[in-house]
Amino acid sequence: MFSGKTLLITGGSRGIGKKICFEFAKRGCNIIFTYVRSSSESKKIESELLKFGVNVISKKLNLNSNDDIKKFVENIKNLDIKIDFLINNAASGVMKNSIETTEKHWDWTMQINAKGPWILSKSISKLMPSKSRIINISSPGSTKVLNNYFSIGVSKAALESITRYMAFDLASKGINVNSISASMIETDAIKHFPNQDEIEKIISRENPKKQKLLAEDIAKAAVMLCSEESEMIIGQNILVDGGDTLLLS
């Protein structure tokens, strides 16, 4: 399905990003994925992905540094390949409420989750051919309140807005920009929440589909948005949650 195409994804070393790498490689897509700390794990993932007969590169990228993003983009340019799909998946953030969050926490989270993906997207878009895709990974915390999710929720709201503006600016170049909003999934990310009881309650509550949401469900939605059939889907935030956010509580 994606034979000869190339996916560039941030944060492919764990969780949802890792699953996305496998779903795309399985379909013949070459993979460039980034990590920031997990270098030995990334080497293992690289060799597993190579078994699908695709080209795989893992590279370190810290979205908290604009210099790092600039150098990373130069490296990608030097590879002299076209990037068909860019998925801004990596995220981080400080788990505090809106009163305890400091300006430093705000700047840190906004840089990694919103400004970094925007800078990366505008640079990489210059290396993207027509019929390519940019997908930003967001969360329902952009519009709803989750305890201690303040700076991340705000950064995801910014990311969804960036999605709409970039979708408008890139549509005529044949680059579709959309976001996927994932409900809660058991990955390393949610282990860092201080309110584990509340998280456990959300994770274990039954969604209307009566099926646990998995990282691979997000990966499959990304495959769908990168398929030719999604040509007219532009600037949308696609909720993937088994109907969870339809519930009042």
Ligand SMILES: NC(=O)c1ccc[n+]([C@@H]2O[C@H](COP(=O)([O-])OP(=O)(O)OC[C@H]3O[C@@H](n4cnc5c(N)ncnc54)[C@H](OP(=O)(O)O)[C@@H]3O)[C@@H](O)[C@H]2O)c1
């Ligand atoms: N899990 C959920 O319930 C959930 C729900 C909604 C949305 N999401 C979104 O889905 C995406 C993936 O989440 P996840 O749960 O899979 O997270 P995760 O398991 O914590 O993985 C985070 C990934 O981002 C990378 N990363 C962290 N800080 C970075 C930085 N400063 N610069 C560049 N890369 C960095 C990590 O690299 P290293 O491995 O090298 O540290 C890792 O690959 C995020 O955008 C998250 O907000 C997750």
